[in-house]
């Protein structure tokens with residue numbers, strides 16, 4: 453069976469600058485991988501490239517999702533295949549309530565996946581709306597998000613931590629096969645970190661996979677990765693089990709650079 457995600461020798465440019473310089477990574481279904489690395493090393497570039505952001509130009513390499521080369525696919529087509537990105541800096545969408553945003557996203561992904569346009573059948577639309585509302589209420593409760601948020605415009609006036617919770621709410625509603633979480637822990641207070649992490653753990657079903665970008669070992673105490681990778685200057689320079697995150701905290705990125713340099717001299 454093919455890998456869930458297979459990134460081969462990925463080179464990416466942004467605004468004419470080479471950011472990713474030959475990154476390879478594979479993930480199986482049901483695995484959690486963490487990516488750590490210094491500021492500016494290319495972590496968000498990887499996340500944005502995976503989702504097909506038009507500013508990120510792939511100059512070499514390939515990305516396969518469930519065996520399918522996705523490089524030519526638009527972001528919504530990637531989402532329909534089961535990919536999801538929680539942004540490091542979530543965008544505001546003035547004039548669109550969180551409820552309508554999530555409902556539209558869920559319906560459009562369903563339509564792309566199954567070809568079924570729920571809104572064309574009144575009975576089906578009513579029952580799916582009811583199901584959706586129930587699921588939304590349950591997930592908001594799980595993530596400690598107040599009911600009133602569903603009527604507010606997406607991310608407008610949300611605090612940093614509230615935006616991050618809203619991203620995880622999207623994850624809960626869309627049920628992707630692969631969730632890329634870009635610093636979902638940043639800006640969360642210690643209680644919120646626990647609530648959101650517990651939420652992610654209970655949302656994720658066997659077979660779903662997470663690519664977790666973080667600066668902090670602390671998150672990995674809650675959401676336990678199978679593998680930790682270190683991204684430095686556009687390349688994965690070290691990969692190991694979860695203990696690598698502890699080592700990084702203790703030794704810092706210079707240690708990783710030294711190890712990589714020594715290995716590549718020999």
Ligand SMILES: Nc1ncnc2c1ncn2[C@@H]1O[C@H](COP(=O)(O)OP(=O)(O)OP(=O)(O)O)[C@@H](O)[C@H]1O
Pocket residue numbers: 466467471489490491492493494495496497498507540
């Ligand atoms: N849209 C863009 N326009 C110009 N430069 C960009 C853009 N996106 C990324 N870059 C540049 O690419 C490099 C890598 O950025 P990226 O956001 O991927 O880093 P990161 O590893 O996510 O860092 P952080 O830990 O601070 O989030 C940086 O030097 C950044 O300025």
Ligand SMILES: [Mg+2]
Pocket residue numbers: 495496497540634
């Ligand atoms: Mg980033």
